[in-house]
Amino acid sequence: GQQVMQIPQYQHVQEGEDFTTYCNSSTTLSNIQWYKQRPGGHPVFLIQLVKSGEVKKQKRLTFQFGEAKKNSSLHITATQTTDVGTYFCASLGGRNTPLVFGKGTRLSVIA
Protein backbone atom coordinates (compact mmCIF):
# COMPACT_ATOMS: atom_id res chain seq x y z
CA GLY A 1 0.00 0.00 0.00
CA GLN A 2 0.90 3.63 -0.21
CA GLN A 3 3.52 4.82 2.26
CA VAL A 4 4.93 8.20 3.09
CA MET A 5 8.31 8.54 4.78
CA GLN A 6 8.94 11.53 6.96
CA ILE A 7 12.26 12.99 8.13
CA PRO A 8 13.68 13.90 10.53
CA GLN A 9 12.03 12.01 13.36
CA TYR A 10 13.05 14.65 15.91
CA GLN A 11 14.25 18.23 15.68
CA HIS A 12 15.40 20.50 18.49
CA VAL A 13 15.77 24.17 17.65
CA GLN A 14 16.44 27.40 19.49
CA GLU A 15 13.54 29.80 19.48
CA GLY A 16 13.88 32.01 16.42
CA GLU A 17 15.58 29.38 14.26
CA ASP A 18 13.92 27.91 11.21
CA PHE A 19 12.59 24.35 10.96
CA THR A 20 11.83 22.07 8.03
CA THR A 21 10.28 18.61 7.85
CA TYR A 22 10.17 16.51 4.70
CA CYS A 23 7.75 13.92 3.41
CA ASN A 24 8.70 11.49 0.64
CA SER A 25 6.97 8.77 -1.31
CA SER A 26 8.16 6.28 -3.92
CA THR A 27 4.85 6.66 -5.75
CA THR A 28 3.00 9.68 -7.08
CA LEU A 29 0.66 11.16 -4.51
CA SER A 30 -2.79 12.44 -5.41
CA ASN A 31 -2.56 14.98 -2.62
CA ILE A 32 -0.68 15.71 0.60
CA GLN A 33 -2.11 16.90 3.87
CA TRP A 34 -0.29 18.26 6.91
CA TYR A 35 -1.40 17.93 10.53
CA LYS A 36 -0.07 19.20 13.84
CA GLN A 37 -0.41 17.36 17.14
CA ARG A 38 0.39 19.29 20.29
CA PRO A 39 1.74 17.29 23.27
CA GLY A 40 -1.19 15.47 24.88
CA GLY A 41 -3.52 16.51 22.07
CA HIS A 42 -4.90 15.11 18.87
CA PRO A 43 -3.86 15.79 15.26
CA VAL A 44 -5.31 18.96 13.78
CA PHE A 45 -5.51 19.61 10.05
CA LEU A 46 -3.25 22.39 8.77
CA ILE A 47 -3.46 22.31 4.99
CA GLN A 48 -3.93 20.26 1.83
CA LEU A 49 -1.84 20.47 -1.35
CA VAL A 50 -3.09 19.01 -4.59
CA LYS A 51 -1.27 20.54 -7.55
CA SER A 52 2.25 19.75 -8.75
CA GLY A 53 4.70 22.42 -7.50
CA GLU A 54 2.06 24.02 -5.28
CA VAL A 55 3.24 26.37 -2.54
CA LYS A 56 0.97 27.63 0.23
CA LYS A 57 1.71 29.90 3.16
CA GLN A 58 0.08 30.29 6.56
CA LYS A 59 1.82 33.10 8.42
CA ARG A 60 5.25 31.65 9.30
CA LEU A 61 4.48 28.24 7.79
CA THR A 62 5.29 27.43 4.14
CA PHE A 63 4.08 24.21 2.54
CA GLN A 64 5.40 22.85 -0.75
CA PHE A 65 4.36 19.98 -3.00
CA GLY A 66 7.05 18.66 -5.32
CA GLU A 67 6.87 18.93 -9.09
CA ALA A 68 6.68 15.15 -9.42
CA LYS A 69 4.13 14.97 -6.57
CA LYS A 70 6.34 12.51 -4.70
CA ASN A 71 7.55 14.79 -1.93
CA SER A 72 6.45 17.66 0.22
CA SER A 73 7.90 19.93 2.87
CA LEU A 74 6.76 22.11 5.72
CA HIS A 75 9.00 25.02 6.66
CA ILE A 76 8.54 27.17 9.74
CA THR A 77 10.33 30.50 9.84
CA ALA A 78 11.53 31.90 13.18
CA THR A 79 10.08 29.18 15.40
CA GLN A 80 8.21 30.06 18.57
CA THR A 81 7.43 27.94 21.63
CA THR A 82 3.86 27.66 20.38
CA ASP A 83 5.17 25.65 17.40
CA VAL A 84 6.09 22.73 19.68
CA GLY A 85 4.42 19.47 18.67
CA THR A 86 4.55 16.67 16.14
CA TYR A 87 3.97 17.46 12.49
CA PHE A 88 2.54 14.73 10.30
CA CYS A 89 2.15 14.49 6.57
CA ALA A 90 -0.62 12.31 5.22
CA SER A 91 -1.81 11.25 1.81
CA LEU A 92 -4.72 9.66 0.05
CA GLY A 93 -3.86 7.18 -2.69
CA GLY A 94 -7.11 7.78 -4.44
CA ARG A 95 -10.81 8.39 -4.06
CA ASN A 96 -11.68 5.41 -1.86
CA THR A 97 -8.31 4.74 -0.26
CA PRO A 98 -7.41 5.44 3.37
CA LEU A 99 -5.57 8.50 4.62
CA VAL A 100 -2.08 7.20 5.39
CA PHE A 101 0.19 9.11 7.76
CA GLY A 102 3.93 9.47 7.98
CA LYS A 103 5.55 8.79 11.35
CA GLY A 104 5.81 12.49 12.08
CA THR A 105 8.53 14.94 13.07
CA ARG A 106 8.58 15.97 16.71
CA LEU A 107 9.65 19.58 17.10
CA SER A 108 11.07 20.93 20.36
CA VAL A 109 11.71 24.65 20.70
CA ILE A 110 14.16 25.84 23.33
CA ALA A 111 13.40 29.32 24.61
Added chain:
Amino acid sequence: KAGVTQTPRYLIKTRGQQVTLSCSPISGHRSVSWYQQTPGQGLQFLFEYFSETQRNKGNFPGRFSGRQFSNSRSEMNVSTLELGDSALYLCASSLRTEKNTEAFFGQGTRLTVV
Protein backbone atom coordinates in the same frame (compact mmCIF):
# COMPACT_ATOMS: atom_id res chain seq x y z
CA LYS B 1 -21.06 22.32 15.60
CA ALA B 2 -19.86 19.57 17.90
CA GLY B 3 -16.54 17.90 17.15
CA VAL B 4 -15.65 14.22 17.10
CA THR B 5 -16.40 12.57 20.43
CA GLN B 6 -14.64 9.46 21.66
CA THR B 7 -15.55 7.48 24.73
CA PRO B 8 -14.18 6.50 27.09
CA ARG B 9 -11.11 8.75 27.34
CA TYR B 10 -9.13 6.27 29.42
CA LEU B 11 -9.31 2.52 29.92
CA ILE B 12 -7.31 -0.01 31.85
CA LYS B 13 -7.83 -3.64 30.90
CA THR B 14 -6.20 -6.95 31.71
CA ARG B 15 -4.55 -9.22 29.17
CA GLY B 16 -7.07 -11.54 27.54
CA GLN B 17 -10.02 -9.23 28.03
CA GLN B 18 -11.86 -7.50 25.25
CA VAL B 19 -12.67 -3.81 24.86
CA THR B 20 -15.08 -1.67 22.86
CA LEU B 21 -14.35 1.95 21.99
CA SER B 22 -16.89 4.41 20.66
CA CYS B 23 -16.70 7.32 18.25
CA SER B 24 -19.37 9.87 17.34
CA PRO B 25 -18.37 11.77 14.18
CA ILE B 26 -19.20 15.31 13.23
CA SER B 27 -22.79 15.59 12.06
CA GLY B 28 -23.00 14.95 8.32
CA HIS B 29 -19.70 13.08 8.10
CA ARG B 30 -20.19 9.57 6.75
CA SER B 31 -16.56 8.47 6.88
CA VAL B 32 -15.04 7.31 10.15
CA SER B 33 -11.47 6.06 10.36
CA TRP B 34 -9.62 4.52 13.28
CA TYR B 35 -5.90 4.85 14.01
CA GLN B 36 -3.58 3.37 16.61
CA GLN B 37 -0.89 5.70 17.90
CA THR B 38 2.13 4.44 19.80
CA PRO B 39 5.44 6.23 20.50
CA GLY B 40 7.75 5.97 17.53
CA GLN B 41 5.14 4.34 15.25
CA GLY B 42 3.11 7.36 14.38
CA LEU B 43 -0.50 6.91 13.35
CA GLN B 44 -1.18 3.42 12.06
CA PHE B 45 -4.37 2.99 10.08
CA LEU B 46 -6.80 0.39 11.43
CA PHE B 47 -9.92 0.69 9.26
CA GLU B 48 -12.30 3.10 7.61
CA TYR B 49 -16.07 2.91 7.52
CA PHE B 50 -18.24 4.79 5.08
CA SER B 51 -22.03 4.61 5.19
CA GLU B 52 -21.96 1.51 7.42
CA THR B 53 -19.54 -0.39 5.14
CA GLN B 54 -15.90 -1.13 5.86
CA ARG B 55 -14.15 0.52 2.95
CA ASN B 56 -10.53 0.00 3.91
CA LYS B 57 -8.63 -2.13 6.38
CA GLY B 58 -5.11 -1.76 7.69
CA ASN B 59 -2.60 -4.44 8.50
CA PHE B 60 -3.85 -5.48 11.92
CA PRO B 61 -4.83 -8.94 13.19
CA GLY B 62 -8.42 -10.12 13.19
CA ARG B 63 -8.67 -9.35 16.91
CA PHE B 64 -9.31 -5.78 15.81
CA SER B 65 -12.75 -5.22 14.38
CA GLY B 66 -15.20 -2.40 13.95
CA ARG B 67 -18.59 -1.39 12.74
CA GLN B 68 -20.56 1.69 11.84
CA PHE B 69 -24.20 2.37 12.60
CA SER B 70 -26.82 4.10 10.49
CA ASN B 71 -26.25 7.36 12.39
CA SER B 72 -22.53 7.15 11.41
CA ARG B 73 -21.42 6.44 14.97
CA SER B 74 -18.69 3.83 15.00
CA GLU B 75 -17.29 1.32 17.43
CA MET B 76 -14.09 -0.64 17.39
CA ASN B 77 -13.52 -3.81 19.32
CA VAL B 78 -10.30 -5.49 20.36
CA SER B 79 -10.58 -9.04 21.63
CA THR B 80 -8.05 -11.08 23.60
CA LEU B 81 -6.06 -8.01 24.56
CA GLU B 82 -2.27 -8.15 24.55
CA LEU B 83 0.20 -5.88 26.32
CA GLY B 84 1.24 -4.49 22.93
CA ASP B 85 -2.27 -3.19 22.33
CA SER B 86 -1.61 -0.41 24.83
CA ALA B 87 -1.90 2.76 22.77
CA LEU B 88 -3.87 5.88 22.03
CA TYR B 89 -6.74 4.99 19.70
CA LEU B 90 -7.85 7.90 17.56
CA CYS B 91 -11.00 8.22 15.54
CA ALA B 92 -11.27 10.66 12.63
CA SER B 93 -14.34 11.71 10.71
CA SER B 94 -14.44 13.24 7.26
CA LEU B 95 -16.87 14.24 4.55
CA ARG B 96 -14.65 12.33 2.07
CA THR B 97 -16.00 14.13 -0.96
CA GLU B 98 -13.82 14.76 -3.99
CA LYS B 99 -12.97 18.27 -2.78
CA ASN B 100 -13.13 17.77 0.97
CA THR B 101 -11.01 15.06 2.53
CA GLU B 102 -9.88 16.83 5.70
CA ALA B 103 -9.89 14.54 8.72
CA PHE B 104 -11.18 15.75 12.07
CA PHE B 105 -9.83 13.81 15.02
CA GLY B 106 -11.36 13.07 18.38
CA GLN B 107 -9.41 13.36 21.63
CA GLY B 108 -8.69 9.66 21.56
CA THR B 109 -9.06 6.76 23.98
CA ARG B 110 -5.95 5.90 25.96
CA LEU B 111 -5.96 2.12 26.44
CA THR B 112 -3.59 0.50 28.90
CA VAL B 113 -3.35 -3.29 29.00
CA VAL B 114 -1.84 -4.74 32.17
